[in-house]
Amino acid sequence: TCMNMDMAGKALSGHHVYVMGMMFILCLMLNGRVQCDLDHLSSEGGIYTTRARSSLDNYLKHFYDPSKGIIYDAYPSSNPTGYWVLAHAMDAIMDGVKLFGSQNNTYLQIFETVYAKLASHELLDDYYDDENWMGMMLVRAYTVTRNNVYLSAAETIYNDIKGGWDT
Numbered sequence: 001t002c003m004n005m006d007m008a009g010k011a012l013s014g015h016h017v018y019v020m021g022m023m024f025i026l027c028l029m030l031n032g033r034v035q036c037d038l039d040h041l042s043s044e045g046g047i048y049t050t051r052a053r054s055s056l057d058n059y060l061k062h063f064y065d066p067s068k069g070i071i072y073d074a075y076p077s078s079n080p081t082g083y084w085v086l087a088h089a090m091d092a093i094m095d096g097v098k099l100f101g102s103q104n105n106t107y108l109q110i111f112e113t114v115y116a117k118l119a120s121h122e123l124l125d126d127y128y129d130d131e132n133w134m135g136m137m138l139v140r141a142y143t144v145t146r147n148n149v150y151l152s153a154a155e156t157i158y159n160d161i162k163g164g165w166d167t
Contacts, residue, residue, distance in 0.1 A: 052095070052099060053096070053099070056092060056093070056095065056096045056107070059092065060110065062075040063075060063081075064110060066113070069114055069117040070114070070117060071085075071086055071089045073085065083122065083125040083127075083134065084125075084127070084133055084134075086114075086118065086134075087130070087133040087134040088137075090115065090134075090137050091137045091140065093110055093111045093114065094107075094111060094137065094140055094141050096110075097111060098144050111141070115141075115149075115150070119153065123156060124156070124157065128161050134157055135154045135158055135161070136154075138150045138153050138157065139151065142154065
């Protein structure tokens with residue numbers, strides 16, 4: 001079994017890198033074939049859709065800085081969130097794009113701004129598990145928007161993860 005080290009000095013077995021890579025490949029293979037519960041939510045409408053939009057709007061109001069294109073780690077804070085949490089924040093914003101994109105494109109604009117900031121600074125991370133979250137979110141962004149930039153970025157991340165396997 002091959003061994004790799006993450007940036008914290010913890011050993012990652014080849015098995016762990018393999019499993020993470022396989023999760024990522026599965027996500028790529030299922031691209032567009034698995035429907036999220038958001039489809040049910042958007043068809044039902046009503047109070048759940050209102051609550052989803054309100055939650056996302058409040059999150060963005062308190063954690064997103066449009067002048068800098070960053071998501072903060074806490075409220076109030078001046079520290080940008082870490083890579084792993086950013087992947088989940090961007091996934092939540094993509095929920096807004098999927099649910100409300102036809103009503104306005106504010107969420108897509110926010111997503112594109114945050115992505116541009118990410119891509120210009122730190123598309124790759126030092127932790128393969130965090131990269132898997134970001135990669136899966138980017139595959140989902142491609143599925144929702146059909147923007148090849150996101151799929152290409154996911155492939156870049158996957159190649160970095162795959163590079164961690166030394167046998």
